[in-house]
Amino acid sequence: MVEENRRLTGTLFLKNLSLTLRLGALPFERIESRRVNLDLKWAGELLEADKPAVDYSLVCIELKSKLEPEYLYIEELARDVLVILEAGWPGAWTVSVHKEHPPTDLPLEKATVTIGG
Numbered sequence: 140m141v142e143e144n145r146r147l148t149g150t151l152f153l154k155n156l157s158l159t160l161r162l163g164a165l166p167f168e169r170i171e172s173r174r175v176n177l178d179l180k181w182a183g184e185l186l187e188a189d190k191p192a193v194d195y196s197l198v199c200i201e202l203k204s205k206l207e208p209e210y211l212y213i214e215e216l217a218r219d220v221l222v223i224l225e226a227g228w229p230g231a232w233t234v235s236v237h238k239e240h241p242p243t244d245l246p247l248e249k250a251t252v253t254i255g256g
Contacts, residue, residue, distance in 0.1 A: 152180050160208055162209070162213065176221075178235040202220060217252050233256045236251065236252050237251045
C-alpha cells in the first residue's frame with residue numbers, strides 16, 4: 140500500500156534544451172540566430188495533487204515565448220531563464236547556458252555559465 144501523505148522529493152534534469160536566438164558581444168556574432176543549449180536542473184517536491192510539479196513541455200513554451208530574441212552575454216540569458224523558471228515553478232533551479240565555439244584568441248570548444256541552486 141502506498142503511503143498517501145508521504146512527500147516525494149527529488150531532482151529533474153532537462154539536458155540540452157535548444158533555443159534559437161542571437162547571442163554574442165561582438166556584432167558579427169549577432170548577425171544570424173544560432174542554437175544555444177541549456178541544461179536545467181530542478182529540485183523539489185516532484186508531485187502536486189498526483190501530477191508532476193514541473194511540466195517540461197510548459198517550461199519550453201514559457202522560455203520560447205518570454206525570452207528576448209538577442210543577448211550579448213550568456214550570463215544575461217541564464218539570468219532571464221532563471222527568473223522565468225522561478226516564477227513558474229517553485230523549487231531550486233540551476234541553469235547552465237552553453238556557447239559553442241566562442242570567438243577567442245585560442246581554440247575554445249565551449250563556454251558555459253551556471254547560476255542558481
